[in-house]
Amino acid sequence: xxxxxxxxxxxxxxxxxxxxxxxxxxxxxxxxxxxxxxxxxxxxxxxxxxxxxxxxxxxxxxxxxxxxxxxxxxxxxxxxxxxxxxxxxxxxxxxxxxxxxxxxxxxxxxxxxxxxxxxxxxxxxxxxxxxxxxxxxxxxxxxxxxxxxxxxxxxxxxxxxxxxxxxxxxxxxxxxxxxxxxxxxxxxxxxxxxxxxxxxxxxxxxxxxxxxxxxxxxxxxxxxxxxxxxxxxxxxxxxxxxxxxxxxxxxxxxxxxxxxxxxxxxxxxxxxxxxxxxxxxxxxxxxxxxxxxxxxxxxxxxxxxxxxxxxxxxxxxxxxxxxxxxxxxxxxxxxxxxxx
Ligand SMILES: *[C@@H]1O[C@H](CO)[C@@H](O)[C@H](O)[C@H]1NC(C)=O
Ligand SMILES: *[C@@H]1O[C@H](CO)[C@@H](O)[C@H](O)[C@H]1NC(C)=O
Numbered sequence: 001x002x003x004x005x006x007x008x009x010x011x012x013x014x015x016x017x018x019x020x021x022x023x024x025x026x027x028x029x030x031x032x033x034x035x036x037x038x039x040x041x042x043x044x045x046x047x048x049x050x051x052x053x054x055x056x057x058x059x060x061x062x063x064x065x066x067x068x069x070x071x072x073x074x075x076x077x078x079x080x081x082x083x084x085x086x087x088x089x090x091x092x093x094x095x096x097x098x099x100x101x102x103x104x105x106x107x108x109x110x111x112x113x114x115x116x117x118x119x120x121x122x123x124x125x126x127x128x129x130x131x132x133x134x135x136x137x138x139x140x141x142x143x144x145x146x147x148x149x150x151x152x153x154x155x156x157x158x159x160x161x162x163x164x165x166x167x168x169x170x171x172x173x174x175x176x177x178x179x180x181x182x183x184x185x186x187x188x189x190x191x192x193x194x195x196x197x198x199x200x201x202x203x204x205x206x207x208x209x210x211x212x213x214x215x216x217x218x219x220x221x222x223x224x225x226x227x228x229x230x231x232x233x234x235x236x237x238x239x240x241x242x243x244x245x246x247x248x249x250x251x252x253x254x255x256x257x258x259x260x261x262x263x264x265x266x267x268x269x270x271x272x273x274x275x276x277x278x279x280x281x282x283x284x285x286x287x288x289x290x291x292x293x294x295x296x297x298x299x300x301x302x303x304x305x306x307x308x309x310x311x312x313x314x315x316x317x318x319x320x321x322x323x324x325x326x327x328x329x330x331x332x333x334x335x336x337x338x339x340x
Contacts, residue, residue, distance in 0.1 A: 041161045051123060052154060055116040056109050059155075063108030066220035067101060070227075073293035075268040075280050075300075094175045094262040100227045102176050103183030103259055106159045107219050110184045114151030114213055118144065125150040131211055139195060145211035148191060152184050169242050171235040171262055178244065178260050185257045186222045190214035223259070230259040269300035283339045299339035309336045 032038070032046035032053075046053055067078040076097055117125035127144035134140055160180055163173040194212045199205030231254040233244035244260055246253060254260055271279030285295035285304055295304045315330035 039162055039165060041165055042158060045158055045161070049124070049154075049158075051121075052113060052116070055112040055122075056158065058116075059108035059110070059112030060105065061108075062112060062216050063101075063104045066108070066216055067104050069217075070100075070220050070224040073286075073291075073298075075292070075298060076265070077278075077283075079278065094172050095265040096227060096230050096259070096261045097265060099175070099179045099230055099259040099261045100223060102179040103186070103223050103226070104220060105183070106155050106180035107183035107187055107223065108216070109159055110148070110151040110155035110187055111213055111216055111219065112151075113154045114146050114148050114187075117147040117150050128211065135209070139207040139209050142196075142208040142210045146191075146213045148187060148211075148213060151213075152188070155180075155184055171242075171244070174235065174242065174244050175233070175260055175262055178256075182226065182257055182259055183219075183223060186219050186226070187213055189257065190218055190222060226257065226259045230261055232264070233260045233262060267300065269302075280339045285337050285339055287335070287337050295337050295339065302340045304337045304339050307336050307338070308333050 027050065029047045029050065032043050032050075035043070035046065038046065064078070071078040078101075113125075116122050118127050120126065125147055128147040128149065129143050129145075131145045132141045132143045160177055163176045163180070166173045190213075191211055192214055193209050195207050195209040197204035197207055231251060232247045233254070234247045235242050236245045238245075244262075266277070268277055269280060271277065271281060280298055280300060281302075283298055285298040286293045287295050287304075287306075290296070292298060310331045311334050313330050313332055314327035317325050317327040319325050
């Protein structure tokens with residue numbers, strides 16, 4: 001495995017978005033100048049699209065929360081983001097974890113911008129009105145579908161510009177661009193139709209529908225599956241340009257929707273604060289699971305402590321007319337296992 005130090009740096013790169021997520025409102029052009037970690041082209045975009053920047057910030061927040069949710073039971077739990085030393089060095093390693101972080105970030109930005117468009121918060125965009133009229137299935141399109149095209153285009157220009165400015169031929173830039181796009185594809189392939197019924201007492205005489213983005217949880221879940229099946233790639237000259245191809249020729253080529261990575265990951269077992277790896281000491285594990293959340297794997301074979309803890313729960317809940325529920329507090333003893 002590669003040293004954790006390299007890994008961390010590569011995972012940290014898109015967290016300029018994380019920094020963005022923690023600033024207050026971005027309402028003046030000067031704020032764009034002060035945002036840490038943005039490159040010059042992004043500062044320009046920020047100034048020209050001030051009203052969109054709050055959605056970018058919200059998208060970054062969504063991405064971080066979703067990453068932590070999806071990885072809550074794994075050794076790397078996506079929490080190496082805050083309070084870590086900043087490495088100035090640009091590293092070329094790109095791991096699976098970095099692939100996921102890039103994908104979920106660009107998806108988060110596309111998602112939040114799209115939502116802001118449909119909710120009427122932004123002057124530059126609104127609903128997608130190209131889907132209208134009566135559908136072949138006989139329902140009426142509402143004429144206000146989620147404008148995913150705008151969200152995706154914004155994410156492409158704002159998020160991808162970092163890679164394009166590096167010269168899109170470095171392996172790492174190719175990897176990031178691919179995974180950024182895979183993140184946005186995860187929204188596009190899960191778009192759905194939502195409807196509302198109108199008519200006497202809930203009958204569905206008239207149905208109006210619109211195209212909507214999926215819940216972000218579903219996007220996170222889809223990308224987590226792509227993470228598990230990610231393809232290790234290497235750069236190869238194809239004609240006059242470079243492309244990433246599977247390292248193992250026996251694997252089927254990846255699609256636009258798959259995640260790709262260049263380097264294997266470290267095992268994340270031991271703490272190395274200077275590198276920002278927290279290790280798994282103290283993590284809660286599942287004694288009976290054979291998967292990565294099980295004590296054996298999560299604790300890297302070091303064993304675990306068991307403690308009895310009291311859990312406060314609501315119990316004996318009764319419904320009172322009308323309308324509230326009254327419960328008692330009960331204490332329950334449970335065993336809690338934590339890694340040594
Ligand atoms: C991730 O794991 C570390 C310990 O390794 C723990 O301190 C932290 O709270 C965890 N973060 C989340 C979001 O679960
Ligand atoms: C622990 O793992 C077992 C087996 O995978 C599972 O059935 C159980 O729900 C898990 N317990 C918790 C608290 O997650």
